[in-house]
Amino acid sequence: MDLIKIKQADKNDLEVLALLGRITWKETFASLFRRKEDVANYIDNNFSISIIKSFLKNPNACFWIAYLNEFPVGYAKIEMHVDSNLVKGKNACKLHNFYVLNDFHSMKIGLQLWNKILEKVKEQKCDKMWLSVLHTNDKAIQFYKENNFYRVSDFNFEIGTDSFLMNIMVREFK
Numbered sequence: 001m002d003l004i005k006i007k008q009a010d011k012n013d014l015e016v017l018a019l020l021g022r023i024t025w026k027e028t029f030a031s032l033f034r035r036k037e038d039v040a041n042y043i044d045n046n047f048s049i050s051i052i053k054s055f056l057k058n059p060n061a062c063f064w065i066a067y068l069n070e071f072p073v074g075y076a077k078i079e080m081h082v083d084s085n086l087v088k089g090k091n092a093c094k095l096h097n098f099y100v101l102n103d104f105h106s107m108k109i110g111l112q113l114w115n116k117i118l119e120k121v122k123e124q125k126c127d128k129m130w131l132s133v134l135h136t137n138d139k140a141i142q143f144y145k146e147n148n149f150y151r152v153s154d155f156n157f158e159i160g161t162d163s164f165l166m167n168i169m170v171r172e173f174k
Helices: 011-032 036-046 049-057 102-107 109-123 138-146
Strands: 004-008 061-068 071-080 092-100 128-134 150-159 162-172
Touching (some): 004 109, 011 061, 011 071, 011 092, 049 061, 061 109, 071 102, 071 109, 092 102, 092 109, 128 138, 128 150, 138 162
Parallel strands (some): 092 128
Antiparallel strands (some): 004 061, 061 071, 071 092, 128 162, 150 162
């Protein structure tokens, strides 16, 4: 029987978070780029040990790592008290990252990770959670819609020579 464990990450998990971030982001997005160097630059600038360390020091940020039989297979990151121009709330939070390695998608690990996120959001009494998702990522958009998110706007996100249309989605909590 497979054992799934979700652990709140801390400073001892820097390398695991950086590696999971790099791999899951590349699995999800690398094929969309025209230039490999743009992928490498983005990964280096967003999933370095120093970047992860700075986020872990942020008292409003929270990371979790999903393990399957003690092997790290996914992670999530939320940040409390984050408004945007399009999402205002008394206590809004942003879902920055929510990824599971491709080989483990069918094992419902993401659902257990999602439940940890929701526990934290409710514990912090957030009234809204928002995120951005690639407009062509139908699987993710469907998951968010099934979990009561709705689209409020979109924006172009440029990485290197490529531009991506991102949807901003929001879920309200009562």
